[in-house]
Amino acid sequence: MANDLPLRRTKRSLPIALLRARESVMGPIRDMLASSGVNEQKWRVLRVLQERGPSELTQLASEACLLLPSLTRIARAMEEDGLITRTTPDDDRRKTIAAITPAGEALIRTHSAQSASIFARIERDFGLERLESLLDMLEALQALPRAKD
């Protein structure tokens, strides 16, 4: 119905901009983790478990931005590496509760200074106010009602 598409003139693509920004932010983190046997996804899982405490896999997947099939496999590997535990609660044996282990917490501690410095750098170069504003917008974007086809 619009006789002029929004993308036509500016050529700026939101999906591409999000991809590139993500790559910029996660690149240094990937580098940081490269030596320690955990990847970005496992790092996210550890961080969520540390902050939220023991969690059901569905909730954990949602908070770590992983699909359940991915988390199933990642969690198994992390349990084998001793970074997390998985237990089935007696009151509902469909569920699996994941929890971080001392080894997992140690791994986070190992990298916490470096991780903090990466984000401090972004905060400094990008500007704290601007960063807060960006986070606000990203959250708002995410909260937008989903279009139905």
Added chain:
Amino acid sequence: MANDLPLRRTKRSLPIALLRARESVMGPIRDMLASSGVNEQKWRVLRVLQERGPSELTQLASEACLLLPSLTRIARAMEEDGLITRTTPDDDRRKTIAAITPAGEALIRTHSAQSASIFARIERDFGLERLESLLDMLEALQALPRAKD
């Protein structure tokens, strides 16, 4: 050095916010494409070729946010599907030039109204000014100097 980490109190994570925002934006597009045999990546390749015209694979990969090995496979599949052509220019036979075919353009046309309406919806719900501002910030974030470890 900071005695209070920026992430501590707010708990807002830029990587996660970027992931979630991307999922919000791309979800509807993935749904739209689901029926037509092309995925998100192939869609990006088609869009770039349509906008920029015939392109070398390296440049195309960079603009479509793909690594070259991924693009190699995707381009082969798309050529087999008749969506693009690949030619080797005589003046530099290392290169491969990809170009969109009429069938590829037709596929874009098939979805252009729906795609436009998805972005129009975002523009309306999110606000045009805010969206422009978000794009500015994402570009600035991406342009930040990369931290060296």
Added chain:
DNA sequence: AGCTTTTACTTAACAAAGCAAGTAAACTGA
């Protein structure tokens, strides 16, 4: 010209993403 380096991809190998289908436990309603 002949040798090395650089450029532009391709191939290979393996982990991870994404979708669909499967399983098993809990719930729900006759």
Added chain:
DNA sequence: TCAGTTTACTTGCTTTGTTAAGTAAAAGCT
């Protein structure tokens, strides 16, 4: 109580991401 549904995962399969190694053409150096 028992079939049907929902919930919470798990498994299987294909494609993609990622790193490393390989190939072939062009460019640069002597």
